[in-house]
Amino acid sequence: MTDVMPAGERRQLAPPTVETGVFGWMRKNLFSSWGNGITTIVLIVVVAWILSNFLHWALFTATFDAKSGAECRGHGACWALIREKYRYIFFGSFPYEQHWRPLFAVIAMLAMLILSSDRRMWNKRLIAIWGIGSFITFLLMFGEISISISLILFMALAVGGLGMILRGSIAPPAELNGWRALAGIGAVGLVLRMVGVLPAWGLAIAPFSYVETGLWGGIPVTMILATYGLLFAFPFGILLALGRRSNLPLIKGLCVGFIELIRGVPLISLLIMASVMLPLFLPSGMNIDKFLRAQVAVILFAGAYIAEIIRGGLQSLPKGQFEAADAVGLNYVQKTTLIILPQALRVVIPPLINTFIGFFKDTSLVLIIGIFDFLNTANQALVDPNWAGFPGEVYLFAAFVYFCFCYSMSRYSKYLEIELNKGTRR
Amino acid sequence: MAVGSLGSSTTRTKVAPWNDPVIRGWVFQIVVVGLVGLLAWFLVSNTIENLQRQKIASGFSYLHREAGFEIGDTMIAYSPASTYARAIFVGMLNTLKVAVIGIFLSTILGTMIGVGRLSPNWLLAKICECYVEMFRNVPLLLWLFLIYKLISEAFPGPRQAINVLNSFFLSNRGLYAPVPLADPTYHWMGIAFLIGVVATVFVKRWAKKRQDATGQPFPTIKTGIGLIVGLPVIVWLLGGAPHHMSWPHLKGFNFDGGIVIQPEFTALLIGLVLYTSAFVAEIVRSGILALHKGQSEAASALGLSRGQVMRLVLLPQAMRLIIPPMTSQYLNITKNSSLAIAIGYPDLVAAVNVTINQTGQAIENILIIMAAYLSVSLSISAFMNWYNKRIALRER
Numbered sequence: 001m002t003d004v005m006p007a008g009e010r011r012q013l014a015p016p017t018v019e020t021g022v023f024g025w026m027r028k029n030l031f032s033s034w035g036n037g038i039t040t041i042v043l044i045v046v047v048a049w050i051l052s053n054f055l056h057w058a059l060f061t062a063t064f065d066a067k068s069g070a071e072c073r074g075h076g077a078c079w080a081l082i083r084e085k086y087r088y089i090f091f092g093s094f095p096y097e098q099h100w101r102p103l104f105a106v107i108a109m110l111a112m113l114i115l116s117s118d119r120r121m122w123n124k125r126l127i128a129i130w131g132i133g134s135f136i137t138f139l140l141m142f143g144e145i146s147i148s149i150s151l152i153l154f155m156a157l158a159v160g161g162l163g164m165i166l167r168g169s170i171a172p173p174a175e176l177n178g179w180r181a182l183a184g185i186g187a188v189g190l191v192l193r194m195v196g197v198l199p200a201w202g203l204a205i206a207p208f209s210y211v212e213t214g215l216w217g218g219i220p221v222t223m224i225l226a227t228y229g230l231l232f233a234f235p236f237g238i239l240l241a242l243g244r245r246s247n248l249p250l251i252k253g254l255c256v257g258f259i260e261l262i263r264g265v266p267l268i269s270l271l272i273m274a275s276v277m278l279p280l281f282l283p284s285g286m287n288i289d290k291f292l293r294a295q296v297a298v299i300l301f302a303g304a305y306i307a308e309i310i311r312g313g314l315q316s317l318p319k320g321q322f323e324a325a326d327a328v329g330l331n332y333v334q335k336t337t338l339i340i341l342p343q344a345l346r347v348v349i350p351p352l353i354n355t356f357i358g359f360f361k362d363t364s365l366v367l368i369i370g371i372f373d374f375l376n377t378a379n380q381a382l383v384d385p386n387w388a389g390f391p392g393e394v395y396l397f398a399a400f401v402y403f404c405f406c407y408s409m410s411r412y413s414k415y416l417e418i419e420l421n422k423g424t425r426r
Numbered sequence: 427m428a429v430g431s432l433g434s435s436t437t438r439t440k441v442a443p444w445n446d447p448v449i450r451g452w453v454f455q456i457v458v459v460g461l462v463g464l465l466a467w468f469l470v471s472n473t474i475e476n477l478q479r480q481k482i483a484s485g486f487s488y489l490h491r492e493a494g495f496e497i498g499d500t501m502i503a504y505s506p507a508s509t510y511a512r513a514i515f516v517g518m519l520n521t522l523k524v525a526v527i528g529i530f531l532s533t534i535l536g537t538m539i540g541v542g543r544l545s546p547n548w549l550l551a552k553i554c555e556c557y558v559e560m561f562r563n564v565p566l567l568l569w570l571f572l573i574y575k576l577i578s579e580a581f582p583g584p585r586q587a588i589n590v591l592n593s594f595f596l597s598n599r600g601l602y603a604p605v606p607l608a609d610p611t612y613h614w615m616g617i618a619f620l621i622g623v624v625a626t627v628f629v630k631r632w633a634k635k636r637q638d639a640t641g642q643p644f645p646t647i648k649t650g651i652g653l654i655v656g657l658p659v660i661v662w663l664l665g666g667a668p669h670h671m672s673w674p675h676l677k678g679f680n681f682d683g684g685i686v687i688q689p690e691f692t693a694l695l696i697g698l699v700l701y702t703s704a705f706v707a708e709i710v711r712s713g714i715l716a717l718h719k720g721q722s723e724a725a726s727a728l729g730l731s732r733g734q735v736m737r738l739v740l741l742p743q744a745m746r747l748i749i750p751p752m753t754s755q756y757l758n759i760t761k762n763s764s765l766a767i768a769i770g771y772p773d774l775v776a777a778v779n780v781t782i783n784q785t786g787q788a789i790e791n792i793l794i795i796m797a798a799y800l801s802v803s804l805s806i807s808a809f810m811n812w813y814n815k816r817i818a819l820r821e822r
Contacts (some may be wrong), residue, residue: 029548266761361565391575406563
C-alpha cells in the first residue's frame with residue numbers, strides 16, 4: 001500500500017465483481033480463453049445429453065416394482081430385477097432363511113477393516129480385533145467350527161516358536177520362558193499325538209447348521225478372498241522381500257525366481273492351475289476344498305506383488321540404518337524387526353492399500369473356476385428366464401457396489417499418505 | 427544381511443563354528459533349500475503316482491495330434507483338422523494382437539485423459555477425474571461383461587444389421603467391412619511402408635544433427651508422413667492400382683465375404699483400453715505433477731504456447747518418471763487380456779484351456795501358458811528397460 005491512511009480509517013474495498021464470486025470463478029476456470037470457452041460449451045452439451053438420456057432410462061421411465069421381466073419390457077431400466085434378486089446377488093446360494101449369517105459375517109469383517117483403519121489401533125489390539133473378528137466371521141459362515149487337538153498343539157508350537165525367534169534377545173526372561181513353555185507344550189503334545197498317547201480330541205463349537213463353502217456366495221466370498229488373501233500374503237511377502245534383499249545366494253535365487261515367475265503370469269493361469277493341477281500334486285484321497293484352493297492361489301499371487309512393494313520400502317531406507325544396526329551389535333532378527341521393518345513398512349502402507357483395492361477387484365476372476373463371488377452371483381442373476389434381457393441393470397448395480405468399496409479405500413489410502421508424511425513434510 | 431559383511435572381514439577372531447556367520451549362513455541356506463526340495467519331491471512324486479493311477483499320458487507329443495475344435499478368430503490359416511500346437515499358436519497370436527493394439531490405444535487415450543485432468547478448464551478436469559475414478563474402482567471383468575452384453579444385446583441381428591453405405595454392416599455378430607482381395611502388389615506396398623518407416627528414422631536423426639549444428643529446423647513430421655504414406659501409394663499406382671474388394675453380403679443367417687471384427691474382440695479391446703487408460707492417466711498426471719513448477723513457468727516465459735510447453739518441455743521430462751510404471755501397465759494389459767476366456771474370445775489361455783479339457787494333460791499345458799506369458803513379459807520389460815535407458819538423464 002503506497003497511500004498512507006490512519007489505522008482507524010482503513011476502508012476495505014470490495015474486490016471487482018468480475019473476479020470473484022460465481023462469475024469470477026467461471027471466468028477463470030471455464031472461459032479463460034476462446035478455446036477454453038468453446039471446450040466448456042461443447043462439454044456441457046455432451047454431458048447434458050448423456051445425463052438426460054441416462055436419467056431418462058434409469059429414473060424417469062424405470063420400473064421399480066414388477067412381478068417378472070415381461071412387465072419391464074418397453075420401459076426404461078428394470079430395477080425391479082435388483083429388488084427381486086438382491087439377496088441372491090449379495091449372498092449367493094447360502095440357505096435363504098439363514099441369510100442373516102453372511103450379513104453379520106460381512107458386518108464383522110467391515111467392522112474389522114474399519115477398526116484397523118484407525119491409527120490408534122495399530123498395536124497389539126489389532127491382533128485381538130482380527131482374532132475375534134475372524135472367529136465370528138467363520139463361525140457365522142460355516143455354522144460350526146471343530147478345532148482338533150492337533151491343530152491347537154500345532155498353533156501353540158508355531159506361536160511359541162515365533163515368539164522365541166522374534167522376541168528372543170529382547171524379551172525379559174519371564175516372557176521368554178513363557179514362549180519356550182508354549183512351544184515345548186506344542187512340540188511334546190504333537191509327538192504324543194503322533195505316537196498315539198493323546199486321543200483325537202477336538203473342540204467343536206456348533207451353534208448353527210453347517211454350510212459348506214460350495215454354497216457360499218456373493219459379497220462375503222469376495223471379502224474373504226481379498227481380506228484373508230492379503231492377510232496371509234503379507235507375512236509371506238515380507239519373507240520374500242527380505243529373501244530377495246539377502247546376501248545368501250541360494251535364498252535370494254529362490255525368492256527372485258518365485259516372485260518373477262508369479263508376477264510374469266496372469267492370475268487366471270494360477271487359478272486354473274489351482275483348480276486342475278493341485279489335485280494332482282496331493283496324495284490320492286486327500287482333497288482340498290475348491291474355495292481353499294482359490295484362496296491359496298490368491299495368497300501366492302498376492303505374496304509376490306506385496307514382496308515387490310515391501311522391497312521398495314526396504315530400498316527407500318538409507319544404508320546408514322542397516323550399518324548402524326550392525327554397529328550396535330544387533331543380530332539379523334533384531335535388526336530386521338526393530339530397526340528396518342518398522343521404518344520400511346510405514347512407507348509402504350499406502351501402496352499396500354492400493355494393492356488391496358487391486359486384489360479386491362481381481363478376486364472377481366475366481367468366477368472362471370466356478371466360485372460364486374459377488375460378480376459371479378450377479379452374473380447368475382441374469383440367467384433366470386423370467387428376468388432375461390436386463391444385463392445393464394445388474395452390472396451397473398454390481399459396479400456401484402464395487403465402486404463404493406474401492407473408492408472409499410482409495411480415499412483412505414490418500415488420507416493416510418498425507419497423515420503418515422506429516423513428519424517429513426515441510 | 428550382517429552375515430556377509432562380517433564374514434568378509436580379513437582379521438577375524440577365532441570363533442566356534444556354530445557362531446561363525448559364514449557357516450551359519452550356509453547351514454541356513456542348505457536347510458531352506460532342503461525343505462523346498464523336500465516339498466518339490468513330495469509334490470512331484472504325488473503327481474507321478476496320480477498320473478499313473480489316472481492313466482494320463484505325459485510329454486508334449488499331443489501337440490502334433492489333431493485339435494478338433496473351432497477357433498472363432500484366427501490370424502493364420504486354421505481348421506479343426508490342424509494340430510494342437512497350431513491351435514495354441516493361433517491363441518497366442520490373438521493374445522498378442524489384443525495386447526499390441528490395446529497398449530497402443532490405451533497409451534494415447536490415457537495420456538489424453540491424464541493431461542486433461544491438469545487442464546485449466548475445470549469442467550474438462552472434473553470429467554477426466556470422473557472417468558479415472560469410474561474405471562479404476564470397478565473390476566475389469568465387470569466392464570468386459572457389461573460391454574460384451576451391451577454389444578450383443580443392443581445391436582440388431584444380421585438381418586436387421588445397421589447398414590452404412592451398403593459396405594459396413596454393424597450387427598451383434600460384429601462389424602463387417604469390405605477388404606481388398608489378395609494381390610501381389612500389397613506385399614510390395616508393405617515393403618514400401620517399412621522402407622518409409624526406416625527412411626523417416628534416418629531423416630529424423632539427420633534433421634536433429636542439422637538443427638544441433640546450425641539451428642535450422644527441418645519439417646521432419648511432414649516428411650515422415652510423406653515417406654510413410656507416399657511410398658506405398660506410389661507402389662500401389664505402379665502395381666496397376668488393384669481395387670477389387672471382397673464386399674460383405676447377407677447369406678443365410680450371417681454375412682459372407684469382407685472382413686469381420688468380432689464382438690468378443692471388440693468388447694475385450696474396448697474394456698482393456700478403457701480400464702487401462704484410467705491407470706495410464708494417473709501415471710502421466712503424477713509424472714507431470716512431479717516436475718518442478720519452474721519448468722512450465724520458464725517455458726511459458728519463453729513464449730511457448732500451452733501445447734508447446736506440454737509437448738516440448740514437460741512430457742519429455744515426465745517420460746523419465748512415467749516409463750517404469752508404464753511398463754508394468756503394459757505388462758498388465760498383456761496379462762489382463764487373458765480375461766478373454768470369460769467372454770469367449772479365443773486367446774492363449776482359452777485355447778490352452780480347451781486343450782486341457784480334451785487331453786487331460788494339465789501340467790504340460792500350464793507350462794506352455796507360463797512359458798508364453800513369461801517370454802512376452804520379459805521381452806516387454808527388456809524393450810522398456812532399453813527405452814528407459816535411452817531417455818534417462820545423462821549425468822556426468
